Amino acid sequence: MSFSLNRGTWKRHLLLLASSFAMMYPVFWWIGASLKTNAEMGSPSLFPGAPQWRNYIDGWTAIPSYSFTHFYMSTFELVFGVVLLSLVSCSLVAFGFARLDFPLKKIWFGLVLVTLMLPSQVTLVPQYVMFNAFGWVNTYLPFWAPSSLGVGVGGSFFIFLLVQFIRGIPRELDESAKIDGCSYFGIYWRIVLPLTKPALVTVGIYAFLWNWDDFFGHLIYINSVDKYTIQLALRLFMDTQSAMEWGQMLAMSLLSVVPAIIIFLLAQRHFVEGIAATGIKG
Amino acid sequence: MSAQHNSALPAGSKRRSLRSRLRERWESPLAGYLFISPWLIGFLVLTLWPMILSVYYSFTDYSLLEAPNWVGAKNYSLIFTNDTVFAQSLKITLLFVVLSVPLKLVSALLVAMLLNKEMKGMATYRLFIYFPSLIGTSIAVAILWKNMFGADGIVNRIIGFFGIKGVNWINDPDTALSTLVILVVWQFGSSMVIFLAGLKQISRDLYEASSVDGASKIKQFFSITLPMLSPILLFNVVLQTINSFQMFTQAFVITQGGPVNSTYMYALYLYDRAFGRLQMGYASSLAWILLLIIGAATALIFLSSRYWVFYEHERKGKA
Numbered sequence: 283m284s285f286s287l288n289r290g291t292w293k294r295h296l297l298l299l300a301s302s303f304a305m306m307y308p309v310f311w312w313i314g315a316s317l318k319t320n321a322e323m324g325s326p327s328l329f330p331g332a333p334q335w336r337n338y339i340d341g342w343t344a345i346p347s348y349s350f351t352h353f354y355m356s357t358f359e360l361v362f363g364v365v366l367l368s369l370v371s372c373s374l375v376a377f378g379f380a381r382l383d384f385p386l387k388k389i390w391f392g393l394v395l396v397t398l399m400l401p402s403q404v405t406l407v408p409q410y411v412m413f414n415a416f417g418w419v420n421t422y423l424p425f426w427a428p429s430s431l432g433v434g435v436g437g438s439f440f441i442f443l444l445v446q447f448i449r450g451i452p453r454e455l456d457e458s459a460k461i462d463g464c465s466y467f468g469i470y471w472r473i474v475l476p477l478t479k480p481a482l483v484t485v486g487i488y489a490f491l492w493n494w495d496d497f498f499g500h501l502i503y504i505n506s507v508d509k510y511t512i513q514l515a516l517r518l519f520m521d522t523q524s525a526m527e528w529g530q531m532l533a534m535s536l537l538s539v540v541p542a543i544i545i546f547l548l549a550q551r552h553f554v555e556g557i558a559a560t561g562i563k564g
Numbered sequence: 565m566s567a568q569h570n571s572a573l574p575a576g577s578k579r580r581s582l583r584s585r586l587r588e589r590w591e592s593p594l595a596g597y598l599f600i601s602p603w604l605i606g607f608l609v610l611t612l613w614p615m616i617l618s619v620y621y622s623f624t625d626y627s628l629l630e631a632p633n634w635v636g637a638k639n640y641s642l643i644f645t646n647d648t649v650f651a652q653s654l655k656i657t658l659l660f661v662v663l664s665v666p667l668k669l670v671s672a673l674l675v676a677m678l679l680n681k682e683m684k685g686m687a688t689y690r691l692f693i694y695f696p697s698l699i700g701t702s703i704a705v706a707i708l709w710k711n712m713f714g715a716d717g718i719v720n721r722i723i724g725f726f727g728i729k730g731v732n733w734i735n736d737p738d739t740a741l742s743t744l745v746i747l748v749v750w751q752f753g754s755s756m757v758i759f760l761a762g763l764k765q766i767s768r769d770l771y772e773a774s775s776v777d778g779a780s781k782i783k784q785f786f787s788i789t790l791p792m793l794s795p796i797l798l799f800n801v802v803l804q805t806i807n808s809f810q811m812f813t814q815a816f817v818i819t820q821g822g823p824v825n826s827t828y829m830y831a832l833y834l835y836d837r838a839f840g841r842l843q844m845g846y847a848s849s850l851a852w853i854l855l856l857i858i859g860a861a862t863a864l865i866f867l868s869s870r871y872w873v874f875y876e877h878e879r880k881g882k883a
Contacts, residue, residue, distance in 0.1 A: 302692035324716040371602040378599025403851040408614035431606025466595040497813045516703040535704030
């Protein structure tokens with residue numbers, strides 16, 4: 283290790299330390315507060331007097347008749363469905379745009395980019411009316427069906443990202459596979475898809491995080507507690523508490539972000555590169 | 565999938581080559597449309613058709629329970645002449661956009677510049693600073709914020725420590741909006757990462773040359789960093805503006821639009837009209853007005869960009 287820090291570097295370290303502290307203080311405080319009693323809640327100290335592990339145990343079952351286990355299972359069901367369907371549909375579509383020639387391709391691809399920027403409010407009402415007519419309200423189909431068609435949460439972004447990535451894969455590979463008698467689907471499945479793995483991981487991460495965090499969609503389409511996702515359950519928790527059990531609430535909300543944190547730490551490199559490439563959310 | 569082996573065989577007769585040429589000509593378009601068909605169906609059925617319907621609904625009194633009746637431009641004229649809540653929510657949303665976007669981007673740029681150096685520990689700093697953005701829009705963060713900015717919350721304790729009298733952040737109409745702005749600014753991570761990627765693209769030579777000429781750090785920032793980064797700045801401004809106009813979750817959970825409608829964001833109002841009062845027609849009109857406002861704001865940013873965005877290749881072209 284070298285300690286040859288000149289003055290400029292020192293200053294930079296100091297500023298970065300200060301920024302990191304400012305950014306992370308609420309998070310550290312949150313962790314501490316999830317173990318505090320209500321009386322301690324206003325204390326800026328990061329550490330609880332006596333850790334209240336009960337907050338986690340009681341919070342887990344605080345909502346009558348359903349424990350958080352149930353809400354986690356529901357959320358995983360919804361989110362994994364979306365992730366899987368998005369990966370299949372978006373990679374197929376992206377292969378079409380990146381590798382095949384067909385009339386009006388430029389227009390369609392332009393429309394993919396336009397929908398990237400389209401505020402969801404414009405399609406909100408008619409989509410709801412449509413799904414309501416299908417009897418899909420209070421099921422997860424309003425999330426799965428759009429994802430299977432590449433137009434779910436983040437769909438256009440995923441298609442765009444995958445197209446950009448597939449364009450970078452040398453075409454010679456396709457050509458030689460074609461000469462060997464490989465069909466287009468074979469090229470997609472056996473040549474392009476394995477090489478697209480890094481981009482698919484990125485898409486999977488985003489699809490997971492955005493759908494895990496999604497609140498508006500869940501709020502509109504899911505209305506019975508037995509189908510509630512984590513986000514809805516937390517809101518219910520907050521609204522139904524007459525005497526705010528802040529410790530329990532902070533404990534449960536902290537747990538709700540753990541899956542996102544785990545995924546982020548496991549795939550940090552993909553993640554940051556992905557944002558840098560396009561940076562559509564946040 | 566099909567018997568494509570034929571095309572790989574040497575073309576024996578003219579007829580076969582014609583046939584294979586024909587196949588070549590049709591195969592790719594057909595396959596192309598097959599591959600994009602999920603998106604195409606999704607776009608037509610779940611985006612384009614709803615947009616057309618939405619225009620139609622906006623001229624009706626549709627209520628979800630009863631069939632829509634054509635009412636002409638009544639919704640629009642009501643919104644513009646007789647809806648004070650619309651005016652209020654639009655005002656609040658614009659204020660929110662104007663406050664949060666610059667604050668967020670300035671923070672993002674400053675920190676990105678700090679991070680733009682090969683130094684030990686950078687990855688850790690970046691992780692910490694990005695972290696709040698990771699847990700961004702979830703209800704969990706809203707609960708945290710509600711607690712921290714409560715009357716007895718730690719924010720008041722901390723500023724009290726410095727001798728500043730605490731305020732009831734969330735329940736005071738003067739401060740509720742700033743509570744939300746602070747939350748959004750705290751999550752500048754993704755803008756920061758984009759800035760950082762842009763900063764890494766700027767050639768070191770430019771800085772070295774100007775150092776030789778005796779330019780100060782501040783001069784360098786305004787004459788090198790900012791111009792070179794301006795296309796990325798434009799991208800971030802557009803992106804954040806569009807996002808901010810649609811702010812919903814945090815306002816819905818932390819302040820519920822209150823107190824006295826001081827955080828009643830446009831998207832919140834639209835939601836209440838559509839799903840609170842089931843006025844689908846009215847809500848559709850609101851949605852189209854929002855789209856036009858966002859479109860106008862974006863257009864304005866792009867139009868102004870010719871005065872402040874600097875493209876390197878253009879300069880080279882003119883020189």
